[in-house]
Amino acid sequence: MDGGRASLNIPARARISSGPILTQFRRILPWIIPLGFLALFYFYPLIKIVQVSYTRSPAGVGASIWEALNSPLLLRVTWFTFWQASLSAFLTLVIGLPGAYLLARYDFRGKSLLQALFGIPFVMPTLVVAAAFYAMVGPNGWVNLGLMTALKLEDPPVVLTNSIYAILLAHVFYNTTIVLRVIGDFWSRMDSRLVLAARSLGASRWQAFRRISLPLLSPAILAAALLVFIFDFTSFGVILVLGGPRYATLEVEIYYQTVGLFNLPLAATLSLLQLGCTLALTVIYTRMSARVSRPISLQSSRSSMHQLADWRAKLTAGVILIILFILLTAPLIGLAARSLTRFELERGERGEPERGFTLDFYRELGINRRNALFYVPPTTAIGISLGYAGLTVLISLLVGLPAAWALARDRQSTLNRVLDPVLMLPLGTSAVTLGLGFIVALNQPPLDLRTSPLLVPLAHALVAFPFVVRSLTPALQSIRPRLRQAASVLGASPAHVIRRIDLPLVGRAVLVASTFAFTISLGEFGATALIARPEYPTIPLAIYRFISQPGAMNYGQALALSTILMIVAASGMLLIEKLRIAEIGEF
Amino acid sequence: MLRKILLHSIIFLSIGSMIASCVSAVPTETQPPAETEPVVRTPEVTAARRTLKVMTHDSFAVSDSVIEDFTSKNGFSVQFLKSGDTGTALNRAILSKDAPLADVFYGVDNTFLSRALEEGIFEPYASPMLADIPDRFKLDPQNRALPVDYGDVCLNYDKSYFVEYGLQPPQGLEDLLRPEYKGMLVVENPATSSPGLAFLLATIGHFGEDEFLDYWEGLVENDVLVVNDWELAYFNEFTVAGGTRPIVVSYGSSPPAEIIFSETPIDEPPTAAIVSDGSCFRQIEFVGILTGTANRDLAETFIDFMLSPEFQEDIPLQMFVFPVIENARLDEVFEKFLAVPENPAYVSPEDIAENREKWIEEWTEVVLR
Numbered sequence: 001m002d003g004g005r006a007s008l009n010i011p012a013r014a015r016i017s018s019g020p021i022l023t024q025f026r027r028i029l030p031w032i033i034p035l036g037f038l039a040l041f042y043f044y045p046l047i048k049i050v051q052v053s054y055t056r057s058p059a060g061v062g063a064s065i066w067e068a069l070n071s072p073l074l075l076r077v078t079w080f081t082f083w084q085a086s087l088s089a090f091l092t093l094v095i096g097l098p099g100a101y102l103l104a105r106y107d108f109r110g111k112s113l114l115q116a117l118f119g120i121p122f123v124m125p126t127l128v129v130a131a132a133f134y135a136m137v138g139p140n141g142w143v144n145l146g147l148m149t150a151l152k153l154e155d156p157p158v159v160l161t162n163s164i165y166a167i168l169l170a171h172v173f174y175n176t177t178i179v180l181r182v183i184g185d186f187w188s189r190m191d192s193r194l195v196l197a198a199r200s201l202g203a204s205r206w207q208a209f210r211r212i213s214l215p216l217l218s219p220a221i222l223a224a225a226l227l228v229f230i231f232d233f234t235s236f237g238v239i240l241v242l243g244g245p246r247y248a249t250l251e252v253e254i255y256y257q258t259v260g261l262f263n264l265p266l267a268a269t270l271s272l273l274q275l276g277c278t279l280a281l282t283v284i285y286t287r288m289s290a291r292v293s294r295p296i297s298l299q300s301s302r303s304s305m306h307q308l309a310d311w312r313a314k315l316t317a318g319v320i321l322i323i324l325f326i327l328l329t330a331p332l333i334g335l336a337a338r339s340l341t342r343f344e345l346e347r348g349e350r351g352e353p354e355r356g357f358t359l360d361f362y363r364e365l366g367i368n369r370r371n372a373l374f375y376v377p378p379t380t381a382i383g384i385s386l387g388y389a390g391l392t393v394l395i396s397l398l399v400g401l402p403a404a405w406a407l408a409r410d411r412q413s414t415l416n417r418v419l420d421p422v423l424m425l426p427l428g429t430s431a432v433t434l435g436l437g438f439i440v441a442l443n444q445p446p447l448d449l450r451t452s453p454l455l456v457p458l459a460h461a462l463v464a465f466p467f468v469v470r471s472l473t474p475a476l477q478s479i480r481p482r483l484r485q486a487a488s489v490l491g492a493s494p495a496h497v498i499r500r501i502d503l504p505l506v507g508r509a510v511l512v513a514s515t516f517a518f519t520i521s522l523g524e525f526g527a528t529a530l531i532a533r534p535e536y537p538t539i540p541l542a543i544y545r546f547i548s549q550p551g552a553m554n555y556g557q558a559l560a561l562s563t564i565l566m567i568v569a570a571s572g573m574l575l576i577e578k579l580r581i582a583e584i585g586e587f
Numbered sequence: 588m589l590r591k592i593l594l595h596s597i598i599f600l601s602i603g604s605m606i607a608s609c610v611s612a613v614p615t616e617t618q619p620p621a622e623t624e625p626v627v628r629t630p631e632v633t634a635a636r637r638t639l640k641v642m643t644h645d646s647f648a649v650s651d652s653v654i655e656d657f658t659s660k661n662g663f664s665v666q667f668l669k670s671g672d673t674g675t676a677l678n679r680a681i682l683s684k685d686a687p688l689a690d691v692f693y694g695v696d697n698t699f700l701s702r703a704l705e706e707g708i709f710e711p712y713a714s715p716m717l718a719d720i721p722d723r724f725k726l727d728p729q730n731r732a733l734p735v736d737y738g739d740v741c742l743n744y745d746k747s748y749f750v751e752y753g754l755q756p757p758q759g760l761e762d763l764l765r766p767e768y769k770g771m772l773v774v775e776n777p778a779t780s781s782p783g784l785a786f787l788l789a790t791i792g793h794f795g796e797d798e799f800l801d802y803w804e805g806l807v808e809n810d811v812l813v814v815n816d817w818e819l820a821y822f823n824e825f826t827v828a829g830g831t832r833p834i835v836v837s838y839g840s841s842p843p844a845e846i847i848f849s850e851t852p853i854d855e856p857p858t859a860a861i862v863s864d865g866s867c868f869r870q871i872e873f874v875g876i877l878t879g880t881a882n883r884d885l886a887e888t889f890i891d892f893m894l895s896p897e898f899q900e901d902i903p904l905q906m907f908v909f910p911v912i913e914n915a916r917l918d919e920v921f922e923k924f925l926a927v928p929e930n931p932a933y934v935s936p937e938d939i940a941e942n943r944e945k946w947i948e949e950w951t952e953v954v955l956r
Contacts, residue, residue, distance in 0.1 A: 127818050134823040139831040240815050245776040246955050256778050259674035261944050262702055370904055373651045439679050443686040450688055451668055529645060534669045547818055550841045551848020555822055
């Protein structure tokens with residue numbers, strides 16, 4: 001830092017920043033954009049739809065809430081929602097933590113590729129994931145066929161259809177990447193000298209982990225756990241498609257009450273309950289997080305990287321990677337392989353099974369055989385998806401950065417303590433309810449965005465925003481305040497402090513946040529199906545168009561397009577990863 | 588490190604672009620020269636071209652040329668808004684009643700018709716084209732909702748499975764209770780799936796409100812499998828797609844669709860629909876003019892067009908449902924392989940609206956608990 005020259009400025013600067021009004025203003029300033037965004041695109045639609053829903057209740061608000069609270073359904077559904085989310089989140093952490101350690105601490109060939117591969121599940125549509133699981137562990141999947149042959153069984157031993165195991169498996173499949181990225185990123189930047197010191201003082205590997213690494217890691221672990229839990233808590237597609245008719249989360253019940261029965265008052269009550277649970281959880285998280293997080297010095301991830309030197313490290317790494325690979329990547333490879341295989345001739349009477357390589361499904365994607373109005377070639381769908389994803393990254397960073405920065409700067413202020421949990425709310429909100437909220441709220445010019453293509457990235461950014469905040473805050477928080485103070489004491493202007501201290505330190509976290517925003521947008525289906533214009537379908541929408549009609553060709557094309565989605569997602573993630581290298585800030 | 592990452596991304600991107608270019612290279616050769624046709628437009632009366640907005644569900648499809656013809660003939664453009672599945676799209680139309688998103692809503696079916704009519708989202712329109720439509724499709728005497736197409740939800744079975752095991756395929760709903768069909772049927776949940784609800788209604792229409800639960804108890808004893816989605820049932824549990832269940836609840840049009848969407852040309856569909864009396868349920872889809880539209884004249888023109896032979900004959904190959912007008916010609920593949928039930932089970936839209944929740948709850952008690 002070029003300190004000497006600036007030291008003359010100290011008194012003047014100190015005087016200005018101590019003015020109480022100015023301080024207040026500075027505190028509020030970074031909140032203007034994020035809160036304005038949330039107010040307009042989140043709170044306003046939500047309040048409006050709840051209001052409209054309750055006015056539709058014939059018996060009045062009080063009566064309909066009372067009725068909802070008294071229904072046995074409520075307790076059962078809420079309990080199941082909590083139960084499956086806790087179990088899913090726990091399993092995801094258990095599976096993800098060793099992987100996070102490996103990716104954070106070791107350097108080996110193909111690491112970024114693996115990181116990107118493990119991120120692909122996040123963007124896959126549920127129906128496609130169901131197909132992938134069935135191909136592996138369905139009644140005629142290769143696991144069951146293998147076991148039946150090996151153990152001479154009559155019936156398939158693994159029953160996936162409509163089971164809780166399918167739900168847990170799918171949640172782990174989808175969300176492990178959150179653990180890998182949020183915790184892995186933090187871990188890789190953690191100063192390894194503390195652990196080394198403990199080890200040299202005689203602590204065992206396990207003691208060093210439990211007493212040093214784990215406490216230091218806990219803010220990141222909590223953040224990842226919260227994100228995963230809320231995702232599982234509001235799970236819809238996985239429960240609906242894989243869980244089957246016996247399991248319902250609050251979100252599934254909200255959908256049924258809204259679409260099936262048009263019981264809006266009950267749906268609104270359930271939505272508020274789901275929101276209340278999210279809020280309560282986030283408040284608990286914020287409290288715990290404030291207690292456990294402490295400023296530690298982050299360092300360049302490269303300086304703490306090890307090589308997989310001895311056989312023991314290699315073996316451990318191998319086991320961890322194989323487990324992750326089987327859980328997260330093998331089902332997708334099965335899908336991709338099937339999109340390149342003929343399978344129609346396998347059926348009974350029409351000749352011998354003849355498995356062969358084919359590009360037919362990919363070729364057919366480019367043909368508008370029936371001259372359909374809404375047909376788009378796959379290249380266009382890729383372009384549309386990437387365009388929306390790019391806008392989502394921009395919007396969510398624009399809104400998320402100031403919020404995360406404000407949160408990290410001054411965790412103890414009342415304003416921030418109140419606002420912190422509020423920022424997570426969009427994640428815990430029912431998409432069905434909020435989707436209707438847009439319809440009733442954004443209906444007057446200049447805000448009549450109901451049919452605007454811009455509504456798609458705005459809706460995606462609403463989901464991505466909490467991720468952006470959560471991935472940025474731990475990194476920003478761990479910047480030692482003294483570093484900033486030193487800089488300003490040395491005469492750096494606030495803008496200068498941000499540019500020279502904060503940005504370089506959080507550059508990596510910004511990339512993690514961008515990756516999340518990118519993948520969230522790429523894979524989003526529920527909201528997109530409601531608001532995207534049919535002329536501009538994203539890849540998941542185009543996949544759905546194929547898979548909702550009978551015929552082997554449609555199925556094959558859905559798988560082919562899913563494979564293209566995987567490639568687009570992985571390339572995008574690798575590209576963002578690559579930016580890290582070009583980034584000037586790594587020190 | 589940098590080089591490695593670069594290498595990987597280059598490999599990835601090049602594979603991606605290879606696939607993309609391989610798939611995008613094809614249409615230029617095979618697409619009909621739609622764009623090169625000179626567009627003849629009728630002289631426009633107003634300076635600005637008017638636009639009709641049509642709200643619909645996500646299964647809506649139509650031929651490019653049909654809409655192109657229509658817009659060039661009538662001098663206004665048509666914009667389609669898709670809003671999720673049928674129920675979701677209808678909810679959105681209802682909630683935007685005060686500031687309508689569109690001028691026309693297409694796609695409400697007889698299971699949702701009462702909700703749409705009770706909410707008053709449609710203005711009556713006695714289209715002259717209604718004369719060509721048989722009365723059995725006209726469920727709203729006030730013509731607020733006009734029938735456009737119909738489709739039957741029927742049991743489908745895997746033909747080769749029954750040949751292989753030397754079994755006679757079931758002939759009707761009663762047969763499914765027989766022991767030789769144990770463990771063969773997969774159906775969709777009526778609470779979450781539209782064909783699932785239609786099949787439940789078929790059993791109610793066929794066995795009556797007092798008996799249908801006994802029938803379902805029998806199905807449960809015969810090991811019926813219930814899943815939430817048609818996609819899961821048809822593409823994963825049905826034997827034709829590699830599952831273990833040779834009988835599935837799907838559409839009467841699924842067998843001809845199997846031919847049209849076969850991977851390699853085939854002469855005969857691998858599946859067949861069971862269309863005996865009372866075993867299918869007919870879904871009729873309606874169109875209506877949304878209350879308060881400023882484009883009533885355009886809306887009327889468009890609805891007349893939807894009921895004209897040109898649009899009606901385009902429906903089957905795009906949406907796999909069928910024209911309501913009597914003189915529409917069908918594609919050869921439908922003439923050959925489409926089985927249409929003569930007497931599908933019937934439940935009135937009012938009864939459906941009145942009892943939907945009760946029936947689904949009773950069904951859930953019997954089948955899922």
